Amino acid sequence: MRLVLGAMLLISLDGMAADAPLRFVVPDSWAMPMMQFEQDRPTQGILHDLMLSLATQVGLPAEFHVLPRGRIQTAMEHGEVDVRCYVVQTWLTDQPGDYSWSIPLFTQPDLLVSRQASTAPINPADLSAQPIGTVLRYSYPTLQPLFDAKRLERDDARNQQLVLDKLLAGRNRYAVSNQWSLDWFNQRLLPQQQLKAVAELQELKLGCYVRNDPKLPVQRILGTLMRMKTSGEIDDIIRLYIGGEPKATP
Structure with missing residues (x-):
């Protein structure tokens, strides 16, 4: 009986471990091709597919x-989420927390x-004083001195898609966009x-970073991301959405 109970306990613990999700944080300001939402749930996109593949290869369900955007770092610090992707390490220089970083995965x-x-x-x-289309809470270091000096003005929208919609409609003369979003947006236009x-x-x-938590397979996550990059899997995901050759990441 003791052996049977021991075996049942091991099976139960294995099941619990297998069911523990890998929790990804997703900013609600993302838009395609990074992420598409349906009823506030991610359904597809470059980063959706990357995260889902990463969790599958690590052996955990993705959540x-x-x-x-303003809640993300607090959620990481409080252990409410485990992994954040599509982020630059310098963005967190003044943030508390114990994290491990992946290699660079994208150049944008x-x-x-x-x-x-x-x-x-x-x-x-050299531009005259005017509004520039920007995403709410996004940082633009090269433009910030011009915003501070009131030589240019931020015209914030909730996500990158809306910024480009406003530009196309003539609401602004200029806006800021990453390359993926611009390529995706232009696909539907003549x-x-x-x-x-x-x-x-x-x-x-x-790249991505992971909380250093003994309950997380941190090194397996980072090693999987490295293999996904070096094998070309990440570039294949990008091509699926925007076509062409992704810019090399040194």
Whole structure:
């Protein structure tokens, strides 16, 4: 009987461990091709597919926690979520917490975008005082001095899709977008309607980080992300949504 009970306990513990989810934080400001939401639940997108594949290869079910951007770091610090992706390490230089970082997984430029092409790159410092389309709570280090000096003004929208919608509708002359979002947005437009990148503001090398918690398989998660990158799986996911060759990540 003792052996039977012991075996049942082991089976029960194994089942509990197998059912423990890997909890990913998802900003509610993401839009396609990063993430699509249906009734506030992630359903597809580059980062949805990456997270789902990562959890599957690690051997845990994926659980998505959709949060406002201002709540994300608190949730990580309090252990409410386990993994955050599509983030730059310098964004957290002043944040508490014990984390381990993946290798860089993506390279994304922040672009100044307009409805009209430019024969030469535009210097934002040369622009007349005007609103620039931006995403609420997003940081734009190269433009921040101009915002602080009131030479340019943020015109925030809830997500990148809405920023580009406003630009296309003529609400602004310029907006900021990452390359993926611009490519995705332009896919549905005729060539003469497509938005144009007129300057590169900065280049971001983004990855994922994991809470250093003994209950989490931290090294297995990081090792899996490295294999997904070096094998080309992550680039294949990106191509599925935006086509072409993703920009190399050194």
